[in-house]
Every structure is written in C-alpha cells, then in structure tokens.
Amino acid sequence: MLSRVPVPHAAARKIQGMILSGELRSGEKVPSQREFAQSLGVSRASLREALLTLETLGLLKTEPGRGTFVSQARPSASRNMARWRFADSYPVADVYETRIMLEGRIAGLSSQTLAEADFQALEIETDTMERNWERGDLLSNVEADLEFHSIIASGCRNRMIVDLYQSVRDLLTETQMQPIPITEPARMQASIAEHRRIIKALRARDAANATHEMQNHILNTARCAGISIATD
Structure with missing residues (x-):
C-alpha cells in the first residue's frame, strides 16, 4: 500500500x-x-x-x-476547526469566493462534455462519501468528496481554467477538509443531496443549473464553516 x-x-x-x-x-x-x-x-x-x-x-x-x-469525541461534537493554514496568503473567505466562481464555471462547461461513465463515477463517489461518513472513516469520506470535484473538473475543455483550478488545489482541498470537525450528520446528508442534484443537472446537460447547484453547494459549505459569502 x-x-x-x-x-x-x-x-x-x-x-x-x-x-x-x-x-x-x-x-x-x-x-x-x-x-x-x-x-x-x-x-x-x-x-x-x-x-x-x-x-x-x-x-x-x-x-x-x-x-x-x-x-x-466524534469530530462533529467538538465544535472546533483547525486553524486556517493559508492565512498568511489568503483569507479563507477569499478561497470560498474563488471556489464559487471557478468551480461553478467548471460545472457549467463540464455539463456539455462529461460522459455516462463520468456520471456513474460521480454517483459511486457520492455513495462512498455517504457510506464512509457513517463508518467514521473521515479520510475516505473526504477522498470521495475530492474525487467527485476532480471528475467534474476533468470534463472541462477550457484548459486554462483547469490549470488555474489545479494551481490552487491545495487551498480548495483545505476548504473541503476544514469544516469536517463541525459538520453535523444533517449537514453531511444535505451535502450528499447537493452532490446528487449536481449530478442530475450535469446529466441533463443543463449548464445554468449545473453552475447554480455547484455554487449553492460551495456556498452551503462556507456557511457550515461559519463563512458568510455575499451572493449579489
């Protein structure tokens, strides 16, 4: 291994x-x-x-x-998040705002190019994410979440956007991991449901809705982390 x-x-x-x-x-x-x-x-x-x-x-x-x-105690009961590791470079709110802009656009573009095998892979990762949360396997839960977003990015044909996404991947990953200690089971279930709505929009080739669902998902993750993001 x-x-x-x-x-x-x-x-x-x-x-x-x-x-x-x-x-x-x-x-x-x-x-x-x-x-x-x-x-x-x-x-x-x-x-x-x-x-x-x-x-x-x-x-x-x-x-x-x-x-x-x-x-x-179980992480969701601790009510404490680890410090933001990249504070010397960027405020965490800036990273969430970037995710909303960047991953929303990626989802819209990828809705036109992802194949059925990709949709099935997204479903598998979402199921894996849910199953491992229930088992307390937080590493596998986060891995599945990261892979879900990576699969969507892999379908984007704008290589400059993908390169930009990859260049800030460490920061994006940290925002997916950091809220885990304060994530209640109900929020995790809501996040999984958001994944399924993203898949549905991607499958429908609905670029506008795929963008909306991805942005809403990231916005809700920011709220879970106690970050308020203006949407107007």
Whole structure:
C-alpha cells in the first residue's frame, strides 16, 4: 500500500485505523514524532503531514507544550476547526469566493462534455462519501468528496481554467477538509443531496443549473464553516 499511495496519506490512514480500532484511545497522547515515525516506517516530515491532515479532520488535537492527543469525541461534537493554514496568503473567505466562481464555471462547461461513465463515477463517489461518513472513516469520506470535484473538473475543455483550478488545489482541498470537525450528520446528508442534484443537472446537460447547484453547494459549505459569502 505504501508504494501505491503518497507516504503521508498512507501514514494518515494507518493512524486513523489505530484510532477507529481503539489502539489509540480517545484522549490518549500519541507517541513522540521520532518514535511514531519509526514505528510507522516513515520519515518525520511525512508523519507531520499525516498528523496535520488528521488534525484538520478533527481526529487529533495538538496542545502547545503538551503534544498531540486523540480527540475526545466524534469530530462533529467538538465544535472546533483547525486553524486556517493559508492565512498568511489568503483569507479563507477569499478561497470560498474563488471556489464559487471557478468551480461553478467548471460545472457549467463540464455539463456539455462529461460522459455516462463520468456520471456513474460521480454517483459511486457520492455513495462512498455517504457510506464512509457513517463508518467514521473521515479520510475516505473526504477522498470521495475530492474525487467527485476532480471528475467534474476533468470534463472541462477550457484548459486554462483547469490549470488555474489545479494551481490552487491545495487551498480548495483545505476548504473541503476544514469544516469536517463541525459538520453535523444533517449537514453531511444535505451535502450528499447537493452532490446528487449536481449530478442530475450535469446529466441533463443543463449548464445554468449545473453552475447554480455547484455554487449553492460551495456556498452551503462556507456557511457550515461559519463563512458568510455575499451572493449579489
């Protein structure tokens, strides 16, 4: 597995498995980075990236001067999001506004080019997203969400727009991960329903509605994160 996926991702998956199995218990301090990296067979840099991902998802919490601990409760009950990592570059509201503009346009353009196989793949990712949320597999839930948006972007024939999308992918990804710790089950179900409406609009080759549904989906995600975006 480590040879097929990025090492930090594989490490994050391993640690999440330890949490879900109870090997790492709620409230328990994780081993030092040196010890943990050695036990997982990864570099400390890869481990730090894995820990950062799991902290963003609400599975871990770092306390300055004390260390990193397994979160005490299911992420949606913690009511705390990780800090916005890109604050030195862009306010998070700016990223959501960019997503609304960029991904809305991508959805409209892709509605004219995506094939039936793409629609089926979008349905599979949405089902996977829902199933893994119920299982508490937050990494797989987010992976499916990221893949959903990537499939739509892959259908856009405006290569400059796609290149722009890819150039800011890390920031866009962070806005998809960061709200997870405060996402209630009802909001996740609403998000999944929004995915299904996006698929329906794409299948209908309705560019205007595909744009609208995607923009509405991102707007609702921003609201979940406590970000108010003007739509006029």
